[in-house]
Amino acid sequence: MNHDYICPVEATLEIVGGKYKPLILWHLSGKTLRFGQLQKLLSSATPKMLTKQLRELENDGLIARKVYPVVPPKVEYSLTPLGTSFIPILSSICDWGNNYLKANNICPNCSMTEQK
């Protein structure tokens, strides 16, 4: 299969631009989290949406999914090296966004506000 003539910026935005994806990567930075833990952190995400975003990130090679064959089920998600390599960019986007919001007198406040 040939994918010539793809714009690198558009490709990147397709990979990390999905709803909840930046948040997922941010929360997984340095940690390993279970499905339920992610769901609590992204309280507004339905299981269906969260699963979809996780599968796509996994297929794009940014996160790893480890299934433990136990009852009840246990699944752990973590960043791959590729996923980790994107965190600095997320960080600079976060900085830019904070400046933008501050300039517009909007108070930024979310779990991504802390620095990594």
Place this chain on the structure above:
Amino acid sequence: MNHDYICPVEATLEIVGGKYKPLILWHLSGKTLRFGQLQKLLSSATPKMLTKQLRELENDGLIARKVYPVVPPKVEYSLTPLGTSFIPILSSICDWGNNYLKANNICPNCSMTEQK
């Protein structure tokens, strides 16, 4: 109006994540372009879509729109300082995307491939 509790990363992606928006900013980097010139550069964008993206970027303060009161109409678009401040991030996203595509044996090729 109060916009508390907005995530800076999500805010940023809303601002620059729209279709054609990264491309528009990239093309305007250091240049001033007319509507028709942008349309040629973004050949797949319909006038309606291009107008919509430009208006949103203008409302978010990333680009400036200058109308010359002549016949036929002449409108020029350029980056504001805020828009210019986003170019380095676009640049690092571009780098990351190129590495990603290369790692997957996909040949990147678009008007954003050149470095700024």
Place this chain on the structure above:
DNA sequence: CTGGATCCAAATAGATACTG
């Protein structure tokens, strides 16, 4: 030349219920 207006197709996201 620079769009606006309208209509329509497709993609995306949410609510809810259910299961190994």
Place this chain on the structure above:
DNA sequence: CAGTATCTATTTGGATCCAG
């Protein structure tokens, strides 16, 4: 616990035509 399945609601994007 970690998801699926189904059905809708909403958003987004494209096609086409029109106008100052």
